[in-house]
Amino acid sequence: MTMSGASKIWARLVRALSKKSIEKPTPIQRFAIPLILKGEDAVARAKTGSGKTLAYLLPVLQKLFADSPSKSNLILVPTRELCQQVYLEVTSLIELCRVQLKVVQLRSTMSASELKTYLAGLPDIVVSTPACMQTCLKNGSLQAKALQESLSFLVLDEADLLLSYGYEDDIIALTAYVPKSCQCLLMSATARLQATTPDRMASATTTAALASVHLLGPPTHVDPLDRGFVKFGPLPQPPLPDRFQSEVDEGGCYGEIITHTHSPTRDGDGELCDSEDSILDAELYDSENSILEAVAKKLMDRGLPSENSGSREGRDGRLEDQQVPSFDVIGPPCSPDMSKETEEEALLDDVEEVDSIEEVNKAVVARVTSQDVIEN
């Protein structure tokens, strides 16, 4: 499908949103939607109630509408209640779009035969807890091969909770079935993470980052002005995260950036270093008995690209053989001699220009078309 075709689908989604009285994207949606539509993996943090659910649901639906044959998408949430909440959000949007998609929510209370029925033919969207997915894989309700062949998006919603509720093992086990072509998104609430104790925070964030390293591969470069999203490029070696950075905008809207860089010499380039960084650094470097090595090993075993051997295969061929830009922001590239302040102003000016979901879409279409990366 061409992007103009995709635009028509967007109109349908925009109409559906308008029926829910949702006219303008929230900041996290402004940043997330274009990047996710471009095929980026993302780690997004923004405070509770900032619209993170739609930030990933809209691109997931958009791609689902455009994909033929249809792909499967997995949304992992920490609790049954959230499972129900996300399920209702998806089904109401789909209903308003007047399209037919199979969406299921899984519960651990379901019998194996119920689970099997729900998962027959692999639904378009599965909302589940990680534990329940593991059960399905173990009892054969879900065929690992089917998942590997069709998974288009893996979303870890409320990743901070997912990873502090003891789901780490389930998530790590699940990553073995995530194809390299799968787009992975981690969404979490900064406020909630900050409200927890330093130890828990370090542990959750580290695990989130590790999961993302495992699932996504770390980014090659990150710009400190990038608000809330990180582009993941080719996987350098060794695949171990060295450092996190965090940045919170004035209104706390975009939350933090998680980055994984591999060269300590990149640190201190005017990027923020706060106490949280130190905690995280300590946690990361002290990886002896952490899951870090296990994840790194799994990553290597999976044969993900090493050094700069190129981007991941298969994602519609869009990233193939491309020079992956070092980072992605909404806005034109800044000239090298532009001061930081001017750069920031340019970025924010550009964001201000995009003030409706339709406009975001137009902007994305323009950007994506100009890069000539989406073919079908």
Ligand SMILES: Nc1ncnc2c1ncn2[C@@H]1O[C@H](COP(=O)(O)OP(=O)(O)OP(=O)(O)O)[C@@H](O)[C@H]1O
């Ligand atoms: N662009 C928007 N305009 C108006 N309302 C919106 C917009 N996006 C989402 N909402 C509404 O805001 C409410 C909160 O959104 P949502 O649950 O996605 O927040 P969240 O960031 O995921 O919060 P949490 O971290 O608690 O899950 C929902 O009722 C949702 O329908």
